[in-house]
Amino acid sequence: MKEAHHGEGDEKTYKFGMVIDLDKCTGCGACMVACMAENNISFRKDETDKLRSNFWMRVYKISNGLPFPDTEVSYIPRPCMHCEGYDHHHATPCVSVCPATVTDYNHETGIVSQIYTRCFGCRYCMAACPYHVRVFNWWDPRWPKGMEKYLNPDVSVRMRGVVEKCSFCFHRYQRAKNKAYAEGRRELREDEYQTACTQACPAGAITFGDLNDPHHKVYKLKKDPNAFRLLEKLGTNPKVYYVSTTDWVRKASDAYTGKQGEGVTPG
Amino acid sequence: MKLDRRTFIELSVGFSVGAGTGILLSPVNWKLMDDMTIWSQELWPRYQLGGLKGQLPQRGEVTHVDSVCTLCPGGCGITVRKVGDRATKIEGRAGYPVNDGGICILGAAGLQLLYGPWRVPGPLRRAGQRGAGQWEQVSWEEAIAEAVKKLAALRGEGNAHTVACMLGSDRGTVPQLFARFMKAFGSPNLMRTATAEDTYELTLGLMQGVTSSVGYDLERANFILSFGSGLIEGWGSPVRVIKAHSIWRSANVKERATVVQIEPRLSNTAAKADRWYPINPGTEGALALGLAHVIIKESLYDDNFIRNHTFGFENGTDATGKGYMGFKRLVLTKYTPEAVSRMTGLSSSKIINLARAFARAKYPLAVWGRGKGTMPGSVYECMAVHALNALVGNINRPGGVWARPKVATQGWPEVSQDATAWTGYGMPRLDGAGTKRYPLTGHRPERLFQMASEKPGAVEALLVHEADPYYTTLDSQAVARAFENIPFVVSFSSYMDETAHHADLILPNHHYLERWEDCPTPVGLQKPLLGLLRPVVAPQFDTKHAGDTLMTIARALGGTIANAFPWEDYEGLLKETLADQWDTLEETGYVEQAGYTPPAWEQAFGTPSGKFEFYVSAFDQVGMTMRKDVGYLPHYEPVKPEGDAALYPLVLIPTDLMRLADGPVGNPPFCTKTLEETELKGNDLFVEVNPETAADHGLSEGQYATLETPKDTAKVLVHLFEGIMPGVIGIPKGLGHTGYDDYLAGKGVNANSLLGVVEDPISGLCATWGIRAKLTRV
C-alpha cells in the first residue's frame, strides 16, 4: 500500500476495535475465508494439522460439555485482539517482547502491526500471545499455477520462517485514509474503513469501528451488559469484545478450568 | 622447501589464523548478509509466486464489477474487486435484495474455483480408459463435430429418445435451451437433479392447486419451527437465511424470535436455536401431526382460515355422495401426544408445550426440508408440516409460507419437430416421471441411472450440464454401473468434476465469472427476482458458453433442429429474451418485484374446492385413487431405512456442514482448510458417534472403524460427539471426491456411496433420510 506522505502531529487518532455478537455468529466460517482471500493467506493440500495451519481469523467451537441431549455448542471467532496491554501502559504482550521491533502498537489507530520482511522468526511473540493469534510460516507459500492471479497487491505475500497475524486489514485503513485526504477530509467515516471479515459476515455478527467515538456502533455495543473480552483478568486489554446472552459462554471467557471435560471444552 | 612435519604444522596454523582474521575483518560478510536478506525478503517470495520476472502481485487500476453468484441456488449479488485484468476478491454486493453485502464461505472462495487447476482447459476428448484421466486436447470444431456425429448417428438409427440430458436446474434461459434442444432433437429424457424444493412444489400443487415454488417470509416470522432444516448450514438461499437468523437474534430482546430445531443431531442450526428437540430420525412427520393434534384439540388454530378457506378439515361427503374422513378426525384419533411420543421419542409434555407455543406465536412458521434441502424427502411429511402452517393460517401471510409463481416461460417461438423428433419425443420417459404411476413428478434423476444400469441400450448418450450426477447421486456404485452402460457421455462442466472425469467428451462452459446469464429467483425467496451474471474477467481458458455450444451443435445437426435456434449467439438470445428488462438488468444487475404480495386467500387456491385442501381431492383428478381416506390426508408413513436391523444395528444419517459444499461444485481449498480437526484428519473422515454408542462398540475418540451399510463399506475415524443421538451415526456430505485436483480428491468418503435410494410412494422421488449401518473397530 502506498502511503500518502503528510505532516505529523495533525493526525486524527482512533482506537479501532470489534464487537462480535456470539448470539448471531453461526460458525459458518465466511470470515475466515474472506480474511484468507483478502490477505493473501496461503493454503496447502493438507490443512488438517490445525497446529500448523495459517489462520488470521480462527473460529473456535466450544461446548458446555454436558451429555446428550443437554449439549450446547457456541462459536467464537478470534481475530487478533490488538491488545492495548497491561494497565493501559500500552505494553502489548507481543509488542514488548519482539527483539527486532517487528511488531508495533500504532497509536494513531490502535492497530498492532507486523512487518513480515523484518521478522526473523524467533517466535517469542507467539509465546507472549495467550490467544494463539500469531502463526508461523512453517512452509514456503505456494500457489497452484494460475492462482497467483487473485492475489491482492495491497498486502505483501509472506515468506517462510516469519510470523504473521491479523492486521485489522490495515491496508484498508490506508486506502480509506488516502481517499479521505484526497477529498480534503481528515477524518474517516465509520463505513469507509471496515475489515474484510466484518464486511463478509453473512450474519452481521461482527461490528467494527472506533471504540472511542460515541457515534460509532461499537461504542455502544461494547457497553452491553453481556459484553466481555477474552482473558480480561490477564490485563492484555484487548480491543475485541464479545456479546453473548448465554451464561456458560460468557463464563468461558476467563479462567481456564483445568482438565478437558470440566466445564467448557473445545467442541 | 621440504614439507616435513614441522613446516606442515606451522603452515597450517599460520594459514588458519590468517584466514580466520581476514574473513572476520573483511566487509564481504556484511555485504553477504545484506544480499542474503534481500534474497529472503524480495526474491525468494517472488520465486514462490512462479518466477523472478515480474513484481507480483501486480498492481493496476482498481475496478469493481457487480454480478451474481451461482455456486449454489442462493443467487447472491456479488461485487468483484479487480486489479488490472485480475479478479482479486469477491464480496457480497451491498444493497442486493438477497444478501445485502453478506457472502457465504463458498462464495468468498469463488476465485479459487476460477483460477484453480481444476478448470477444464479447453475441449477434451477421452484418450485412455473411462475415468483414467487421459485426455486429448482438441479444437472446438473437432469436439463439436464429434458430438454432432454421435448424436446424428443415434438419430439416424431412430434412437433419438436414448439421448438423455441431466441438468442442475430447469430455471433460466440455458436450461430452457437444453429443453428446447431435446424437444427438437426428439428425446423426452430431459432430467434435472431433484431437491426438497420439488417435494414442496408438489405439496403446493396438491394442497393449494398452484404451480408455484415455496417462498418463506422468514424475516417477519417470530416463531420458527424447523423440521431438520439446516437453516444456517446452507438451506434455501444461505446468506439470506443466515441474515434472517440474525434478525431473529435481534439485540432487542422483545423483538427476538424463537427458533426450535427438530433434529437427531446438534447441528449448527440446533446449536443456535432456542430449543433443540432431538427426535428419532425419520419421524418428523409424526411430530408435525402430534403438534396438529394439540392445536386442534385445544382449538388453537386460525378459526377463520380453517372455517372459510379450507377443505377436508372436518369429515364430509364428496360430490359422489361418498363420505370421507377429515384431517381433524385423523389427527385426533391417531396422533395423540402419547402415541407421537412413542414414535418420536420426545416427551408428551414437550409436544404439548411446543404446540401451544407455536400456535400462540404472532408469526409462527414451520419450515421443512432436511439439511441443505438437497434430498427431496417424503411428500406426506411435507404435507404434514405444511398442514401445520395452514392450521395457524400463515399461508400467503406476512411471516408465513408463500406460494411464489414460477417464472413465466421465455416467449420463444414454438419448436417445430420433424418426424424423428416427434416420434422420439413422444416415447415414454425412462424415469417414469409424469406417467400414470407418478403423474405429478417432473424428474426422477436417480431412476434414470437405475434404468441405464439395468437396461443396456436404454441410454445411448448423456449430456450433463451444471450437474455432477456421478458424485451427487445416492448409491454411487449403481451410478458407476450405469455409466458403464452409457456409451457416450458429454460434459459441459467448467471443472474437472467426477462426471467430467468419466465423460468421453468435455465441452467446457465459461466459469460463472466469465459469462452472461440470467439467474432467476433464488430458492425459498418469497419475492420474484431476476439477477444477471456478467463476465467479470475474460475467459481464462479455451472455453465456450454452454448456450453457444449447444446452438452450434443444433445448427450442425441441421433441419428442424437448426431451425429451432434462430439466434446469432447466446448473448443475442439473452438480450432478446429479456427484452424489456434488459436495460435495467444491464444497469443495475437485477430486476426485483419489491412490492410483490401473494394473492389473498380468496384467490389463492386452484384446487377443485377452490380452498386449501387438507383432504387432497387432486389425487383422484390425476388418477391416483387411494384405497383409504388416510391416503388423501397428510399422515405419517414411515420411510424405512434400507437394511436389516439385526445386521445393521445403527442408523447412518448424512449431515450437512456449512463449510463443505456438497453439490456439483467441489469445495475450494480455502473452505476445506476451515474444516475442524474433528471432521477431517489427513485424508480420513470422521463420523460422529455418541460416546454411549461408541462405548457399546468399544470405540474411542480418533479410532479407525469400518462403517458398513447395505450399499458400501468405508474406513472412517470416530469422533465422539455428545450432540448426536445414541444409536445414530452422522457422516458429513461433500467429501470423497475423485475429480477436481488433489486439493480435494481423495479426502474422506463420499456419503452418497453409503446411502441408497428409497422412493417416495407419491412422487417417486428419493425420500431417503438415512440407512442402517454397522460400525466395527479395525
Next chain:
Amino acid sequence: MDSASAPFDSALIPKGVKRCQFKWFLLWIAILHGPLTIGVIATLMCWGLALNVTYLNNNYPFGLWIAADLGIIALGAGAFFTGFLRYIVKIDELKHIVNFAVIVGVVCYAAAQGILGVDIGQPLRGWFIFWHANVHSMLTEVAFCITCYFMVLCVEYLPLILENRQIYKFGFPRGFAHHLHEAMPTIAAIGVFLSFFHQGSLGGVPGVLYGRPFAFREGFLVWPWTFFLFILSAIACGPCFTILITRITEGFARKRLVKRNVIDILAKISGRLLALYLVLKTIDTVYWIATAGKVGAPLSSFYANQPYGYWVLITELGIFGVIPCILLLIKATRQNENILILACFLNCAGIFMNRWIMTVQALAVPVMPFDKFVSYHPNWVEYASTLLFVWAGAIVISLSYRYLPIFSQEKELNPI
C-alpha cells in the same frame, strides 16, 4: 618417553604430559564425526526445507531448542563464575581449573548461538536483532550480552591457544598471551557483568510473559523475579557442570587432572548457592501460586494435563534440587567421589528441567478456557541438531586437552 612411541603430532603436545597415539586420537575424532554429520544433515534440513521438518508448531513455538539453549547457557555459567571466584574473589586454588571452565564456557556459548541459528525461521536475518533492536525486549538484552560475553570468552580462550607449544615459540603471540593474562581480572569482571545480565534476561524471557500465567512473575523494577532466580540457579549449577566435565575428561584420559581440594571448593560453593536458590525459589513459588490464582489460573490448572502433572514440581525442586543440595553441603558426601558426581548430575539435570519447564511447559498450559491441551515432544531433527553441538564441543575439548596446557596440575599429578 622414547621417540619411537611418541605420537605423530608430539611437537604440538604440551611438554611433560602423556597423550595417546595420534591414530587413536584420530579414530576418536572420527567417531565423533558420525553423530556430528547427522546433526549437520538435520541442520541443513532446517535451513533448506524450512522448520516444518521439526515437531514444533504454533502452540509450541518454543521447543527443545530454546529449552536446551537456556540450559546450556546456565551450564556454561561455570566459566564466568569460576573466573569471578578466581580473579575477583581471589580464590587462588581455582586457577587450576579456570582454564578448563573457560573452554567449557566457550563450547556452551557457541552451542547456544548455533542452536539459535537453527531455531529461527529466517537465519539470514538473525542480525536484525542488533540492527532493529527493541530495548524493551528481554531477548534483545540476551542477544547483546551473550554475543559480547562470547567475545569475552574468546578473549579468555585465546591465550590458551597461544600457549600451544608451537605458537608460543613466536614472540608476538607469546607477548600477546602474556598481556592477556595480565588483563584477565578486568576481562573477567566484564564477563561477570555481562553474564549477570544475560543469565538474568534469560529468566526475564519467560518471566515477562504476562499473557502466560504459568511463566509470568512480578518483580523488581523492569525485571521479573525469574531474572534473579535464573542468575542464582545458573551460578549454583555452573560449577557442578565444570566438575562433571572435568570428571568425564579425566575418565577418558584415565588420569587425574585436577586436585580434589580444587574440586571441593567448587562443589561447596555450588551447594551453598543451591541452598539459597531453593529457599528463594520456594518463596517465589508460593507467591506465584497466589498471583496466578488471582488472574483465574489456579495451581491445579497448571498441572492438569499429563505429562505435566504435579510430579514435575516435585522432581524439579525435590529430586533435582533438595537432594543434590544436601549432598553438596555435607562434607562427607561431597568428598565421596561417586556421590559428588551424582550430586553434580542431579544439579545439572535440575537446571535443564527448570529451563524446559519455564519455556516448553509454560507454553503447554492452555490459557484460553476453550484451548485444547496438546503435547509436544521433539523429533530426531531437533535432537540431532541440538546434540550436534555436544559432539562439536567434545571435539573442541578433545583438541584443547591434547594440544593446549590446560590443566596446570596434570604434570604434578601424573609424573612421567
